[in-house]
Each structure stands twice: as C-alpha cells, then as structure tokens.
Amino acid sequence: MSQTAQASSVAVPRRTMRQWLKRPSTIAFLMTLPLILLIGLLVLYPAGYAIHLATLNKGMTRFVGFGNFEFLFGRETFWMVVKQSCIFAITAVVFKAIIGFVVAHFVHNIPSKGQRKWRGMLLVPWVIPPAMSTLAWLWLFDPSYSAFNWVLAQFGADPVPWTGDAYWARFSVILVNIWIGSPFFMIMYLAALKSVPDQLYEAALIDGANWWQRIWYITLPMMRNIIAITALFSLIVTFANFDIVRILTAGGPLDLTHVFATWSFLVGIESGDIPLGASVSLFMMPFLAIAAVIILRDVVKRGSQA
C-alpha cells in the first residue's frame, strides 16, 4: 500500500511535466522562445539602455531624471525638429496609403495571368536597400549636377534647388520616403482586397450600388483592420527614419529637414552629448505607444465582434 502510494507520488509530477510539454501553448512558447530572446537582446536591452542614458547628465556621471527633457523643451531647434518630424511622417504616411490603395486596386484588376509580373515590379523600390536607392536619388537631386535639372534645362526651365531650399528639400525627402514605402502599403492592401468575398460586390451590384458606394460600404470596412495596422506600422517606422534624410540633406539647409533620428545622431554621436541624443530619440516613444495601444485595441475589438 505504502509502495503504491510512493510510486503514484513520483509518477504524478512526471506525467504533469509530460502533459505540460505536450500542451500547444507550451510548444508555441518554446518555438517562439528564440525570437523572444533575440528581441530581448536586440530591442529591449538597447531600449532600456537608451532610457538609462537619457536620465544621465552630459558627462554620464550622475542621474538627472527628466533633466535632459526639460532642457530640450526649452530649445527652439528641438521644437523645429518635432514639427518637421510630424510633417515628414504624417505627410509621407498619408500619401503612401493613398498611392498604395490606388495601385493595389489597379493591380487587383489586372488579369491574374500578368499580375505577378506587375506585383514584382512594383515591389522593387521597397526591396532595394534604402541606403542604396537614396544614393541614386541624391544623384538625381545633386545641387550642381542634378539629372532632373538637366531634363528641365532641355525644356528651358530654371534649375530647382532640390536640396538647397528648405521647402524643396522637405519635398525631396518626403518624396523619396513615399517612393520607398508605397509598395508596402500596396502589397498589404492587395492581400486585403483579395480576401474580400466577391459575393458582397455581386450583391451590391444587384442592389444598384455604384463604384464609389462599393468602395465606401464594402471595400473600406472590410480592409479597416489592415489599413489601421499598416498605417500604424508605417507611422512608427517613418517617425524613426534616418537614412533618407541623412543621405539626401543631412538635415540641412539650416536644420530645416532634420527628423528625430538624424538630429539625435548629430547631437549624440557627432556633438558628444549621448544622453541628450538618447532623449531626442525617445521623445516620440510614449506618443507612439499610446497610438499603438488605441489602434490595436480597436483592431482586437472589431476582430472579436466579427
């Protein structure tokens, strides 16, 4: 009797462990563990370290709490960078979304036989490493030898100061960001369009709905989650953009194209004030986090309603 009891007391935890290992959630956790560790190492640790740096004084010798942020809030250049980053990110995301939406519809309406070829070609700007494609744009916008200006000159037009004038420089960096980012929207929207059941459009046609009504009452509601997630993802990435501005204008002329990442690099690495640079780069984090929570909560809510 006592031997049986002893055996069962040993067997129970063994069975429990085996059962725990066999649970789908455990397997899922174990399979995602390498990724979780990678994210922890490459994202969470640097983010935590950046937060730590942002609380130190310039010499990194003492804790100053929010002192760096207080200092930044008093600087005219910082607010200029905030304004420019918002103009850059919001304008670029809006145009990327519109262009992506339109192009996705065009591609969706191409017969499936030739669609793959078009999809592939349209993805090229997104697939090329941005540092490389931006260099090509730099040569097109070059102050002295711009290819665009050469073409304009053939028609007798005056040269455009693509990177020399504040407004043209802002236009140039936003244009390149739109060129690189639109294919991402296009491919996401195309995937969403393909998942909208044809029966809905057929029913709408029978009811006499016109093109605009089909878009407004069927396509947009069906794509709402994808639009929200794509816009959120793109907004975060565009706010953090570095390479386009760095390569095309380096923040100039007169700092009028700096965004958070380029100004943070200038202040932190080039000017020797790493805590202030870290503070600049972290400024948008709470705002973007709140936006992410609201948008994702909305997406989850709609998902559960469906």
Next chain:
Amino acid sequence: MKRPGKKTTRRQFLGTTAAVSAAALTAPYIRTAHAAGKLTVGLWDHWVPGANDATRTLIEEWAAREKVEVSIDFITSQGRKILLTQAAEAQARSGHDILAFSTWYPAQYAEQLEPLNDVVEPLIAQNGAVNGTVEYLGKVDGKWLGVPATVGSQMKGPCSRIDLLKKHADIDIQAIYPAGAEPNDKDWNLDTFMRAAKACHAGGNPFGIGLGVTSDSVDSVGAFFHAFGAKLVDEKGDIAVKSDQVRAAMAYMKELGPLLAPDAPAWDDASNNKWLVSGRGAMIMNPPSAWAVAKRDAPQIAEQCWSHGFPSGPAGRFGPFLPYFWGVWNFSSNKSAAKSLLTHLSQESSAYKMVEASGGYDIPAFANLTKFDTWSKVEPPMGTLFHYPDPYHHQVLSIAAAPAPHKIAVQIYAQGVMPKMVVRHMQGEDIERTLSWAESELEGFMRT
C-alpha cells in the same frame, strides 16, 4: 573534516615553494612567436587607394621585431563609422588597444584615454614642435591624450586653377607660391581674395567654397572667421558672438557668399571635389584628394591645379588643419606594446613612408617633418603640392570653433553653426537677429 596524516607543516610548505621557484628560475626560457602578447589596432581607412598598405607594412615590421601578435582594422569614416566605433568601445570599455581619433574626439574621451606624455614629449624633442591646433586638440590639462598621427592629418587650404586665376583675376598664383621657394604672399590677403572671387564669378568660374554643415564647409568658413579674429566662444567658455570681429567676418561672408557656386548652402564634402573636376570652378578649399581625382579623371584640369596658403586677414593668416590622433584606451591590456608601436609609427622614416603612400595627402604634425621631397616631386604640374603642408610656416594652422573649450567647440563644429550664420545672413536675415540666434544656440551648448 581534516584527514589525519595529510596536514602540511610550515617546513614542508616552505620546502615545496622553494623547489618550485628554483625549477621555474632554472628552466630554459622559450620565446614564442608572440611572446609579448597581443595588440589590436583600429586605424582610419584612408581615402587614397593603397595608402593603408604603408601603415600595415610598418606595423607588421614592428610586430615581427617585438614578437607581438597584432590585428589591424581599417575603419572608414564614411557614415561616421569610426565615431560609432569610438562611442561603442568607450561605452563597453572593450575593443581595440589603439584607436584613431580625429580632431575633437581625444578630448571627448579624455577620461577613458591613457595619458601619452611619455610617448609624445620625446617625439616633440626628436621631430620638432607640433602646431598650436594639434596641442589644443590633443593635450588636455597637461596630458597628451593621443599621439599626433601622420595618417589622415590634412590641410584644407585653397587649391586654385592657375589658368583661370590668371585669365579672370590677373593673379599668377605660382608667382605668389613658387615651387621650392618661400611664398611671396604679402599681398595675398582677403581684399585680393574678394577681388579674385568677383572676377572669377563674373568670368563664369565661381570659387567652390561650401556653405553647408559638413566638415569642408565648416573648416573654410572657420578659417575666414579666424582671419578676422572672430570667436563665437572664447577660451574661458564665455559667449563672444556679439563682437565687432564677428560682425566684420559676417559682412565679408555676406559679400563673398553670392560670388560662390549658386548652390553652395546645399554642398557636402563631395561637392567641392566635383566642382573642381568638372572644370567649372577657379578654386576650392580641400586637401589634394580632389586634385588626385582630377589627375585620374580629368588630367587637363589637374595640370592647372596649385595648392597654396590661405589669404591673410586683420588677425593673420589661418590655414584650416585637421589632425588625427592615435589614442590608447585606459582599459587596454597591453599599453606598453601600444606605446612602443606608436613611437615606431611616429619616426621620421615611418612618417615619410606614409606621406609617400598617400601621395602627399597626409601631413605629419611635427615641424621638422613638413619638408619631405614627396610634396616637391608629385605632379602635374611639378610643385603643385609644394606649399600644401605650409613648409615655411607662414600660416597659423587652425580649426574652426577654436579656442572654445572642447566640449563646446565640438558642438559648434559638428552642428555647423558658422556656415548656418552666414547662410541666414546671406539670405536676408538681419545681422543682429542672426547673432541672437547663434547666441541662443551657443547657450544650449554650455550644459555640463
């Protein structure tokens, strides 16, 4: 619990220790290939093709002689990679034993760099004094934070087109700066320079001086400010931007600005090179890399290039000089080997090999090492680089933003405050408003 019989007595311990010591002392010493340990070296990756080879050969010779295992990394300054390497190694307190630091960065890492007075002071005694800019940048509170490096140290003085200056401005630059002889530069001043700029602009070959925020623009504008004695922040750290000297420099630059290439405010460090090689400009401010590219791609233009000194102003003649330093981290595990290598690399024969390999681009910081025959013999035209290293010391070698304390000056320099001031004023902003803007920026640089 102690085991009986295994207790070591004091007498046994002393006997065993003596025997081991005697065995160690009398054993034959076998010197292995890398008996003096390991050394890792991070050097600036030179623009000039093949220039790294001379440095590598010198290091390998030293490593073989001293039995040190050396690994060398040539780190590009493109994309500020060398700055990122410095920042990462300083944070991690790990990395190369020796690392290259340009201009402001020895001072930035002053607390983490090994003082090198025992290396630099004998080198000064041997090779002659270093110029004031090298001392200002490399020596902090009496401590040398790096050894002035030959590789990468450069002048950014004027490189003029002989033919275009003669044609438009009636200036014979070779007569002012004759090859192999002392300059006749008494009349080579800011007034002459302005007259030449006007003539070349009217003739369709404007001077190519950038007004952007990258290093070439900052160095050129900084040298004009120095020529007027204009300081933004003085050596004590006090803001001095609202001075007559700064106003005079700004007035001069406002007049000069429209005579430069029309897109000068958007220029980066490649723009002036392209300006020279395209044949559109009569002058640029650059080390001889632009001339070297012209020699390869547009030899007819290279044949007309002549490097020379900066025009003098009311406060003197100031040539922009950008030194590199070789520093040793204080967490290095082989400081003695690092110091020995840096001494080897700073010998006259080593410096000569580096200057040769760079085609005259590199300039040693020591006074006795600025008359190598490299600068006399490179061509075309013969003698084009003779005055590049300022062999007769007619210029005060300077850096923009000096003499401000380093931690302020690096921000003035990196953020291109002076070219920005010039562009704002040139584009119509009132001088007092520009100076107030600059004052506000400088106040922001004062934080500690």
